[in-house]
Amino acid sequence: MSAPTDKNATEIVQTTFANIQSNHQITDSWKIMPRVTYRYNYDDYRYLGNSNLTVGRSQHYTNSIAGELNSTVKLSKGEIGFGAEFRNENIHSSNIGDHDRDNVGLYAEYRTSFTEKLDVNIGTYLNYNSDYKWQIYPGIDASYAITDAFKIIGNVGTSQRIPSFTDLYLKQTGNIGNPDLDSENAFQSEVGFKYNKKALSLNANYFYRKIENYIDWMRNETTVPWQSQNTGDLNTNGINLRGTYRFDFSKDSRLNILLGYTYLDSEFKTARTETYSKYAISSLKHQITNTIDYQFRNLSVMFATRFNERITGPSYWVNDFRVSQAINKFTIFLDGQNIFNATYYEVGAVPLPSRWFTLGVKLVTF
Template sequence: MKKQFLFAILTGLALSTKAQTDTTTQHLDEVIIQENRIQIPFSKQSRNISIIDKQQIETTPGRSLQEILSFVPGVDVRQRGVTGVQADIGIRGGSFAQTLMLLNGIKLTDPQSGHHMMNIPVPMVNIDRVEVLKGPGSRIYGQNAYAGAINVITSLSEEKFLRVQGYAGDFGMKGINFAGSLPAGKYKQNIAVSYDDSNGYQYNSDYQVSNIFYEGGINLNDQNSLRGMIAYTDRTFGANGFYSSSFPDQWESIQTTLSSLSHTLNTGQFYLNSRAYYRRNVDEYRLRRNEPEFYQNNHTSNVYALEANGHFKSSLGTTGFGVETRQETIESNNLGDRERTMGGLFLEQLFNFGDLVDLRAGIYSNYNSNYGWKHFPGAEVGFQASKEIRLYSGYGVSYRVPSFTDLYYVGPTNIGNDQLVPEQAQNWEIGAKWSKANFRSELVYYIRNTDNLIEWTRPTDNAGEDIPWQPQNFTKVNFDGIELSLFYRVNPRATTFQIKEFSFSYNYINADLKEQPGVETRYALTSLKNQVIGGALFGIGKKTEWNTKMRYVERMNQDPYFVIDMRIDYNRLGKIGVFAEASNLTNTEYVEAATIQMPGRWFRAGFMLNLE
């Protein structure tokens, strides 16, 4: 393992050295980060943000967003099986419940359980880019953006096109998706349908996943526009060991519906986006797949929300403001019939002191019908030391409320705790960014001091009894870490062999949560500790691309593992293309979540058809 790890790092450094001799340059697009109020170009952000763009989505070896996120620095993806059929996402050592998922700024938080946050009803082909905000996001996105937030962005095309992609692979895996754009005058619209299934790589790990996605929009005039979306996903899977290693025949079926309608007014000096959205999640869970009468949970959760966010410009700079209201309900044979209401107020100000210094400060005030009012201030300051170097520092308070499962669940292996109080954390970070021509790099150090951390525990001295897990509040837990990342990209050339993209990152996270005598913890003591990610995208001739990705992951109190994935594309941007992918080329035995062994070396291949 150590020899493989050292060889991978040396190979990456060698590739980096070679890439630096390439004189081809490319000016990366000045991407505007899609926050809900003040939107700032990526190069002017005083935060640690990673962007996964269209090229990376299309060339990274992976059949799901979850697999692609596993190559983002500081992001901890814990899959239960392949292609992300059920996966938890953590950021900077945080748990799956401490990450907020969004789709075009719409919160996808499920009040039942954080395990459902990745039920994103959007086929991969429709994703334009993904923005990963690391660190406190409560001031920007509201509650539950505790350790970070991930915003999936789609875009409406003005051109007609049809894209078809199909694939097949090991474990009886197969899938097909159709995505098209059909603008009609001023009205733009996208529609996509996808289906994936597999027999499973081990007993009771089969799955079927279907997605239907539609979005449309129209510019009413130069200042007003409307945009709407409706999407649906159905995930049904054998859940061998997913939630308890004692029951190999677990099974789950989840259907998620999401719809939204928004209006945008933009005069240049004044911007206002108003939207309403609705999310419904239906979850059927069986402890024994073919015996629902033995133990079965049926949950139906609904989220209704209204938001208005905007900004205006004045002599003081840019002022951002927002208001939100949200109602969450659940009907469950296990959790009971519950509901809670939340409201929020946002206010922030961006000051520019000449061309070199900027300060962004604000506060989010949240009302929860169960916990009352809470206030979350934060600020970031940036200093443009030179054209290439930007220094920054920030502070923020983050917040997460317990899920209904945390509070009320009753089962043979888990039991809730209705005395839980919300988690809260103080966050600090300091960092530096360097960007020149084809290169960009970033170094950041961060601290998160948590009060009332919610963690599932059970006594270790159980006298032979199988005592269930139950969540508790820990008084104080401190995290600190460092992240280093390097990225290189060059314009493609018609050469025989070319390094088109290279990336390397290292993360170290330290948590002072210690084992307590007689108490076993479920998630916190398996948080990310060391993470190394590397990758290189090679161009071979005019039409062939070869992408190699590697990960070295070490979590607290778990064995480290090293994995290499690979993908080859031919004519990806042409009318007809083909690809082949391989995962875990090292044939490593490893576990990402619970006690579930991930598969060894496995393969898939497919085709792409692009019509315009």
């Protein structure tokens, strides 16, 4: 958040992640899936690099442990899914302080086919957070098959985003958190169609999303620090188009082509008196994505490109590639990111990575 004056800055990150999960078929119709996860992260940001560790240094230690139990029961008509999850997260930070909170969630959903062509999924999620108390989020989605290949889809749902510890408690010279923030609450709806036949797949959707109590970092003048605020309601209308085509040259050789387009029209319905915004002005407006993936036996070559145009700032193209070769249980791969070295920004004045390459080996033992 200090670009472009942080050219000498360095950052050290250490992360440990563990996950244990299993599946248990209790009866022919009842299955449970428990899971436990743990994540530890240490972040050491040095604004002046290693030249002076007493000024402009931020250290954060975070821990998160979570457990969940998911279950499904097959019925004569449909399937019931239900479960519970618990998560505790805490932080010890030089700029955020010491904080701890718990989150408990309960969910239930029912999936069924009312007719041979109509599928419906109805569900709800009940959430308790130690800072924001109880909330409930219902939703429904449905699909109707006009033909074997053509299907109409639609969904309506609600959701929540709880402010992060950074949003709430950050204390820096240029950035100040806000402990009085409310959580964001969103309503979203979507309608569209899917077409799948042989090698061709097409999706087209129109969606609407309204976020209440949208959280942004604002300031009135350049001399005033950024502060997180609930800035009003953000309404977004959008269109998403996606198509794929598969060429099968032989049983060992095939080519997949994907092309996608997204359009977003975002508007604030509540007056924003602040002059500067970190996130609203960088919202995406147009995006084009294209992926070409060729596979010959155990060799895979992929080229991906995307075009982004935001509300402000210049548009840009970013191109990536990957080459991988599987040898028994090993896969050797070479990744190239931003191979044409485009200069682009997504939030404020923070530049995204220039051209870089990764060479690696992956071992699969099961």
